[in-house]
Amino acid sequence: MTERESWRLPPRAVLLAAVILLLAAxxxxxxxxxFKLDLARWARGQMLARPAVHGLVGVxxxxxxxxxxxxxxxxxxxxxxxxxxxxxALVVIATTTTAATLARRPGVRRALxxxxxxxxxxYPVGYLLWSALIPAWGVERSKTLVEWLIWIPFGxxxxxxxxxxLAVIAARIAGR
Amino acid sequence: xxxxxxxxxxxxxxxxxxxxxxxAIIGALRPAVARWAAAQVAARPQAHGFTGSAExxxxxxxxxxxxxxAGLSFLHxxxxxxxxxxxxxxxxxASVVAHRRLxxxxxxxxxxxxxxxxxxxxYAVAVLTRGREDGIALAETWVLTPLGVAAILGLAGLxxxxxxxxxxxxxxxxxxxxxxxxxxxxxxxxxx
Numbered sequence: 001m002t003e004r005e006s007w008r009l010p011p012r013a014v015l016l017a018a019v020i021l022l023l024a025a026x027x028x029x030x031x032x033x034x035f036k037l038d039l040a041r042w043a044r045g046q047m048l049a050r051p052a053v054h055g056l057v058g059v060x061x062x063x064x065x066x067x068x069x070x071x072x073x074x075x076x077x078x079x080x081x082x083x084x085x086x087x088x089a090l091v092v093i094a095t096t097t098t099a100a101t102l103a104r105r106p107g108v109r110r111a112l113x114x115x116x117x118x119x120x121x122x123y124p125v126g127y128l129l130w131s132a133l134i135p136a137w138g139v140e141r142s143k144t145l146v147e148w149l150i151w152i153p154f155g156x157x158x159x160x161x162x163x164x165x166l167a168v169i170a171a172r173i174a175g176r
Numbered sequence: 177x178x179x180x181x182x183x184x185x186x187x188x189x190x191x192x193x194x195x196x197x198x199x200a201i202i203g204a205l206r207p208a209v210a211r212w213a214a215a216q217v218a219a220r221p222q223a224h225g226f227t228g229s230a231e232x233x234x235x236x237x238x239x240x241x242x243x244x245x246a247g248l249s250f251l252h253x254x255x256x257x258x259x260x261x262x263x264x265x266x267x268x269x270a271s272v273v274a275h276r277r278l279x280x281x282x283x284x285x286x287x288x289x290x291x292x293x294x295x296x297x298x299y300a301v302a303v304l305t306r307g308r309e310d311g312i313a314l315a316e317t318w319v320l321t322p323l324g325v326a327a328i329l330g331l332a333g334l335x336x337x338x339x340x341x342x343x344x345x346x347x348x349x350x351x352x353x354x355x356x357x358x359x360x361x362x363x364x365x366x367x368x
Contacts, residue, residue: 005179007267087256091192094263098185155200162193169186 010096014117018092021121025085028128032078043074046135053138073139077131084124091158092120095165103168112161112168119158126150180266184283188263191290195255198297202248209248213241216304223307240308247300247315254293258327262290265334273337282333289327295319 009015032039047054047070054070056063095116103109126146133142179185201209217224217237224240226233266286273279298319302311 007177007179087260090260090264091196091256094260095189095192098189098263101179102182102185151203155196159193159196159200162189162196165189166186166193169182169189173182173186 005101007097008101010093010100010113010117014096014113015093017117017121018089018096021085021089021092021124025082025089025124028078028085029082032075032082039078040071040075043071043135047071050136053136053141070134070139074131074134077127077134081124081127081131084127088120088124088158092117095120095162099165099168102172103165108164108168112164115157115161116165119154119156119161122150122154123158126154177267178270180270180283184262184266184287187287187290188259188266190259191255191262191293192259195252195257195259195293198248198255199252202245202252206245210241210245213244213304217241220305220307223305223310225307236308240303243303243308243312244300247296247303251293251296251300254296258290258292261327261331262286265331269334269337273334278333278337282330282337285326285330285333288323289330292320292323292327295323 044067047067048056051058051063054066056066096113099109099112099116103112126149129150130142130146133145136142137145214237217240221233224233224236226236266283269279269282269286273282295315299312299315302314305311306314
């Protein structure tokens with residue numbers, strides 16, 4: 001078992017992307033707390049302007065329930081952006097550092113670092129986009145769009161790259 | 177910063193990957209997972225204490241399915257977090273703990289602690305196969321508590337090392353007055 005070797009840092013652009021994501025997460029969390037009422041008011045106004053999208057029928061009891069559900073999802077999207085951006089920024093730093101240190105072939109190293117960075121930084125943005133689209137597109141339609149545009153490609157890139165990184169570490173343990 | 181042993185890095189990255197994968201499964205296959213869980217509960221009426229009363233049995237089944245979904249959700253969040261904790265804490269151990277045996281002990285504890293989220297997978301499955309209360313007790317007693325204690329002890333050991341141990345990183349530069357001084361242009365001693 002080898003130890004006491006040093007980590008090699010990934011390219012500065014990767015670290016910058018991760019730090020900007022952390023910053024966005026912090027600002028997102030702070031904004032959610034500070035502008036909670038303003039955000040809810042804006043989203044509600046947008047939803048009321050598009051009654052067909054949200055299935056509003058003009059009956060107060062029915063409409064309020066639909067609006068509450070959509071506002072809950074809107075808030076959930078913002079919270080999930082905050083949490084995932086915080087987590088994925090750290091995942092990007094940890095995993096790209098591992099790839100930069102342990103992947104010997106430059107092509108493999110570049111592919112792993114690129115996929116881990118793009119996937120890790122892009123995935124949380126999907127939650128922000130989902131929240132932003134809910135008032136105009138509705139909960140389910142915006143979710144489907146974001147799933148295909150962001151969550152599946154970027155999340156898939158991260159999972160595939162992590163599998164590749166595990167293979168690289170296993171190969172290093174096996175002495176290859 | 178120094179790198180911990182490859183086995184520790186492998187476990188930390190594997191736990192992060194488990195967190196990512198479980199998140200994708202929870203997100204994409206939630207209805208299918210709920211159906212599968214309900215079928216598992218229905219297949220074990222004795223373990224879940226079914227009475228034959230549809231209303232009561234439905235409530236018991238719903239609670240078991242909810243507990244399984246909660247277990248999978250905790251697996252996702254804790255695996256993402258504990259993988260990172262193991263990664264960064266073991267990097268600190270590699271960098272600041274001078275004694276080899278203490279380092280090995282802390283690596284062991286942190287690696288075991290990184291596996292803590294696996295307890296939630298056990299929790300999710302055991303709730304279905306053994307009944308809600310027995311399943312939770314099994315996961316807590318045999319997996320979550322020991323692995324959680326290992327993580328706490330590992331982090332406590334690292335904290336104690338940081339407080340009282342002799343750091344090996346960053347290297348302490350020599351005090352200026354003690355460092356050998358040479359004037360520019362003057363001949364250096366042969367062994368310098």
